[in-house]
Amino acid sequence: MQPFLNTRAAFWTAGAVVALALWTSACPTMTYPLYQADWHVSTTTVTWIFAAYPVALIPVLIVFSDLSDHIGRRSAMLLGLLAELAGVLLFAFADGVPWLLAGRAFMGLGVGLSLSPASVAMVEFSAPGKEGRAGSVGTAVSSSGIALAMLVGGALTQYAPFPLHLNFFVLAAVIAVVVCFVAGMPHHTANETSTWWRMRAIIIPRGNRGFSPPARSRSRRPSSSAPSCCRSVRRSPTSWRVRPTPWSPARCCRCSRRSSRSAPCWPGA
Template sequence: MAFTWAARGSRWAAASAVALALWASAAPTLVYPVYAAQWHLTTAVTTTVFAAYPVALIATLLLLGGLAESVGNRGAILAGLGVLGLGALTFLLAPNLALLLVGRALMGVGVGLGLGPATSVIAASGPDEGRDRTGAVTAGASAVGLITALLVGGATVQFTANPLHAGYGVLLAGVVVAVVAAWYLPRPARRAPARWRPRPLAAPRHRLPFVAGALGVSAAYALGAIFLGIGAQFARDTVRSDDAFVNGVVLALSAAAIGVTALLAGRLRASTAVRLGAGAALAAQGLMLVAGTTHSMPLLIAYSLVGGAGYSLLFSGGVTLVTRSASPAHRAATTSSAYLVAYLVQAVVAVSVGRLATGLGLQVALAAGSATVAALALAAVLTARGRTVVPDAVRPAAVTPAAPSTPTDSPSYHLMRASS
């Protein structure tokens, strides 16, 4: 089809949904220290709130991953944005911890419902000829969403009279705009609705590239759990930066580095990207440890940039290895298996680091989290050194019931998709 104005509008509408999903996922990051101070919450509690997001997203992928096949991409995007709006409204009105957990879970459900279909619309609305820009558009929208979340969060915490809630009002307004745009997406042709059913997870017959890729993705997710789970608290309490807006800018630099690196990493072999990403991730965690010891903001900035690049390389290389390990017919279920493992790793790391920070201090928790990232990254590198090229005919082996129907349901995947 020709790249008409209607197709261009669909692409922009879907890109706005991607950006809103990533904005929602990072919206509470700069507010966690305020909750801790005003509601007297420990780091263990705030990281539990963070972990509610991947847990809810996992459940959504398992139970509702195939919703778009029944209601169409437009319907799934609107459903996802609607649940995101409920999550933002819950945070906006939340008077206690229980509603924070509810709001965070709603955001995970919303992202799980809408992000994959939004990327499918971006892919379908592109021109038939020329270079496929789906990855670049999705990566750009995702980076914009993360950067907006961190800058808006920092500004509303630092400069408004209601730091606990003001940022979610801005997010809710953004959701309304995205819903209006998504409403005008093309409706699916009338046909008998597909019956929804859970889909089996799968692992490929040739497991080595799958394992290497899953380890790379898990290392990236563990790095992200530390960064978004305790990054703002670390900047305030350990680096001793009391300006929430400055802290938001520093964290936003990492999101920018993720997006830029994702666009550049497509030139690399997957195993090379994993090796470079592992080295960058280890260097970043070392910078963070030294930044905490010396209370150095320049080192924290360096950590943000290097860590973002490491995350991007680990994820892009890992996703490529996983998708290449399966035949096209089974790629969705195979990739979903890797994502679910990685989300479980992220939730466990977030909660564990939070408990260690509460009992033994942020530096000890950071050292333990860094060791976990190092172990996962090293395991990915060592596994990727094996035979990672597999025959075209790869048959998956079912391992457990219920899975998402698309490998693009992960928010982190969308940020990294350009490089795979």
């Protein structure tokens, strides 16, 4: 499809992809209690369904982090949105736990493929000199995605018919609309490469390979010029430190034979 969006529209379309990623990740939250009540799903099973999302998300973020640099932001976002759509439809038509596990895994796959390219695309499609605005707008649309998941999902689950399905059908329709807009974005941007993507080994920088033992906090040692009974513990802004009190032979009777006074070292002693 030929691109039909200008730079400004492409910027907000990428923001919509970010919002959809967060909406998709949180959309099943409202229905977990219903699965337990209607399907008699145990808490352990619900935990496994929830865990299927990060199990799929984390490897995608590690392995395919630079995929959009080779196939383009638009292609990477489309792949992610299609995976999100597959996961949401699996939840919409689910009649058992295996459907939920597969749907949650597809959601993690889709969010991992679309979130990073969309965030980078917001920077690349920003107006000249306003690239810093992409960070604040990205934070705002991320919060909006989570808010939509809670408000729209909660309202549809609580008040609309088909509480186990309608929430996901509405989200699937929104994803389908955003897919059409993403297909109209420019295919390549200036920061993309023309080489083929290949899997690369995870490399830890040489300076971070060694083991560093935890740092030990060292308290400041008191001065040896003051006797032990004349040292007091005073509180500093960061920790308790031992600091010597002002001392002279004439002020202390316990620790100096040169003193003729009988006053105690500590007030009230």
